[in-house]
Amino acid sequence: MRKIISLFAFAAVLAAQSPSEDKRLVFSTFNGGDRYDDATAVAVDPGGFIYVAGESESRDIPVKPVGGKPLNSAVFKAYLTKYSSEGKEVLWRAQIGGSSNTVAHAVALDKDGNIYVAGTTGARDLPLLHPIQDKQGGLNICFVMKFDPEGTLLFSTYFGGERNEEGLALALDSVGNIYLAGRASSAQLPVKNAMQPQISGGGQDAFIAKITPDFQLAYATYLGGNSGTDNIYAIAVGPDDSLYVAGETMSTGMATEGAYITLPQSYSSFVARVKPEGDGLIYFTYVGWKGGYTSIRGLTVDRDGRAYVVGHTSSKQLPTSENALQTAFGGGFRDAFLLRLSVDGTAAEYLTYLGGSSSGPTDPDETATAVKIDARGYVYITGYTNSPDFPGFRALQSNHGGKFDAFLLRLDVDQKQLISSTFWGGVENDESLALTLGPGESATIAGITYSSDLPLSANALQTKLGSGNDAFVCQICDPWLGIWFGDLSEARFTYVLGGEVPAPINSVVYAGCPQAFPAEGPESTEPWLILEKDGGTVPMKLKLSVNPDGLAPGEYKTIIKVTVNDAFHPVLEIPVTLVVQEPPVVIEDPSPAN
Structure with missing residues (x-):
C-alpha cells in the first residue's frame, strides 16, 4: 500500500481555472x-x-x-x-x-x-x-x-x-x-x-x-x-x-x-x-x-x-x-x-x-x-x-x-x-x-x-x-508575500507630545513575482493609523501615517493584514507601532546671571 502523507488525500487544488488562466x-x-x-x-x-x-x-x-x-x-x-x-x-x-x-x-x-x-x-x-x-x-x-x-x-x-x-x-x-x-x-x-x-x-x-x-x-x-x-x-x-x-x-x-x-x-x-x-x-x-x-x-x-x-x-x-x-x-x-x-x-x-x-x-x-x-x-x-x-x-x-x-x-x-x-x-x-x-x-x-x-x-x-x-x-x-520599508526595518513611529507629527512611512507589499495578484486589505482598526494604498493588487504601494491627537504617552501597537489567496501563506501580517512620549523636562540653571 502506498504510504504518502495525508496531505495528498485532502489537499485543496486550485483547479477552478485552466492552467493557462492561472x-x-x-x-x-x-x-x-x-x-x-x-x-x-x-x-x-x-x-x-x-x-x-x-x-x-x-x-x-x-x-x-x-x-x-x-x-x-x-x-x-x-x-x-x-x-x-x-x-x-x-x-x-x-x-x-x-x-x-x-x-x-x-x-x-x-x-x-x-x-x-x-x-x-x-x-x-x-x-x-x-x-x-x-x-x-x-x-x-x-x-x-x-x-x-x-x-x-x-x-x-x-x-x-x-x-x-x-x-x-x-x-x-x-x-x-x-x-x-x-x-x-x-x-x-x-x-x-x-x-x-x-x-x-x-x-x-x-x-x-x-x-x-x-x-x-x-x-x-x-x-x-x-x-x-x-x-x-x-x-x-x-x-x-x-x-x-x-x-x-x-x-x-x-x-x-x-x-x-x-x-x-x-x-x-x-x-x-x-x-x-x-x-x-x-x-x-x-x-x-x-x-x-x-x-x-x-x-x-x-x-x-x-x-x-x-x-x-x-x-x-x-x-x-x-x-x-x-x-x-x-x-x-x-x-x-x-x-x-x-x-x-x-x-x-x-x-x-x-x-x-x-x-x-x-x-x-x-x-x-x-x-x-x-x-x-x-x-x-x-x-x-x-x-x-x-x-x-x-x-x-x-x-x-x-x-x-x-x-x-x-x-x-x-x-x-x-x-x-x-x-x-x-x-x-x-x-x-x-x-x-x-x-x-x-x-x-x-x-x-x-x-x-x-x-x-x-x-x-x-x-x-x-x-x-x-x-x-x-x-x-508562486507568490510569497513580504513588505519593504526602504531604509527602515519596521513600521515604527515616535511622537513627542507637542512636537511635529512623524513623517509617513512609504512601503511596498510584494509577492516576488512580475505579475499582479488580487489582494484584500489592509484596513486599520485603530483611529491613530491612516492607510493609503494604490490599488487592490500586489505589488501594492502602501503609505502609513499616524494621527496622535488625544493620545496619552505610551506604546500603541496594531497588526494590519494583506491577503493574497493565490499564495501558499495567504495572509501577510504587518506590525505597526506608535510610541508617544512626554516632552523632555527642561531644567533651569539656578546660578545667578553675571
Whole structure:
C-alpha cells in the first residue's frame, strides 16, 4: 500500500481555472520549427533574462550561426536562445556547430551576465577563440563556449581525446572558474594535475576539467573504476567553491572511508566532493539500494554544503527517512527520489520516494531530472511522470494530460510540507529536462513536448507545435508575500507630545513575482493609523501615517493584514507601532546671571 502523507488525500487544488488562466503562470511557449527541437538547459539572470540551450534539426528558425558561417551540412545543431524577462520576446538566438552534429547539454551564467554553453560535437570546424584545445581528434568530443549578454563569442574550445566524450554538466565558481564534466572513452584525454591520470580498465570513465577565467586548463582528470559505466550527469559548486559531482557507476572500490553507502548495489549512482585543486576527493559515496537500479540525474548544494540529488530508482527497499514525504514505492517500474546527504557524505539526512502507480511505456517511467534550492531552503524538483496519481498540491494543472507529463514540485524538507506540485503537459509526451530559479519566486522549466495541446500562456511567442515535437519553456511564479520599508526595518513611529507629527512611512507589499495578484486589505482598526494604498493588487504601494491627537504617552501597537489567496501563506501580517512620549523636562540653571 502506498504510504504518502495525508496531505495528498485532502489537499485543496486550485483547479477552478485552466492552467493557462492561472495567475501564477508567467509564460509558457513552444520553442521550435519544422523538425526536431529540444531544450536541455535553462538559466535566468538577475534581470530576468532567460537563456535556453538545446538541440535543433529545424531549418525555418531565424538564427545567427556562431562564427558567421551557415551550418548546412550538419543535421543537428546546438542553439542558445535569449528571451527577455517574462518571455515577452526572443532577443537573439545563436546556432552552434560545424560540419557534423552538435548538441548542447548545459548552460551556466557568471556574475557579469556572461553565458557559458557546453555539449558534444563531431564537427572539426567549430569556431574557436582562445582555445585550450584547438583540434578535434576524436569521433565526438566536448566543447565549451562563452558569450557576452549580447551574444558575442568570447571563448570557444574543444576538450577531448581520440574517441568519444560527452560534455554533460557545467558550473562556475565565485571567481569565474569553469567546471566541465561528463563521460569519456578516450585513453588520450588531455589530463593535467589529475587525481586519476589514466582511464580505468572498464573503457569508459567520468571526467572533470577545470578552466580558469583567463582560459587556462587548471586540471583535468578521469574519475572511474573497473566497470566501464562511469559517467557524470550533474555538477554543482558549494558555498566554499568546492565542486560536487554526481552520476552513475557500477565500479567497485571507489567509496571513501565512512561513506553513506560503501558498495554499489546492482547499477548504482554516486556523489563525490572534489578537493579544490582536483587532486583528490573529500568524499565519495555510492547511491543505490537493493533490489533495483538507481540513476542520479540532478544535483544541487545548499548553503551548508549538503548535497541534494534526484533521479529515479526501481528499488522498493529505500530506507526512507522518518520525515519522508512518501515512505513507500509508488508503483510502476520506477519512482523518482530525493536524497539529502550530510556535509561529510556519511549519512542520508533525508530520503523520500516521489512517484505514482503507473507503469510507463519506456524506461524510466518516472524520473526527476533537476533539483534546485531557493533562499529559504525549499527544494524545487522537476522531471516527468506518466502516473495520474503523482502527488499534487496547489496545482496549476491538476489532471494528468496523457502519456508522460512534466512536473514541477516545491517541498519544505524539514517540515515535511509540500508547498506545490503540478503536472505540465498535454495528451502526448512532455518531459521537463531543466530547471532554474529566479528572479524572485519564479521557477523556469524547459524540455521537450510532443503535445499540440500543451498549456500555453496568453503571451506565448509560439502558439503552434512546429513539427512532431518542439522544445518548450515555462515560467511559474508562486507568490510569497513580504513588505519593504526602504531604509527602515519596521513600521515604527515616535511622537513627542507637542512636537511635529512623524513623517509617513512609504512601503511596498510584494509577492516576488512580475505579475499582479488580487489582494484584500489592509484596513486599520485603530483611529491613530491612516492607510493609503494604490490599488487592490500586489505589488501594492502602501503609505502609513499616524494621527496622535488625544493620545496619552505610551506604546500603541496594531497588526494590519494583506491577503493574497493565490499564495501558499495567504495572509501577510504587518506590525505597526506608535510610541508617544512626554516632552523632555527642561531644567533651569539656578546660578545667578553675571
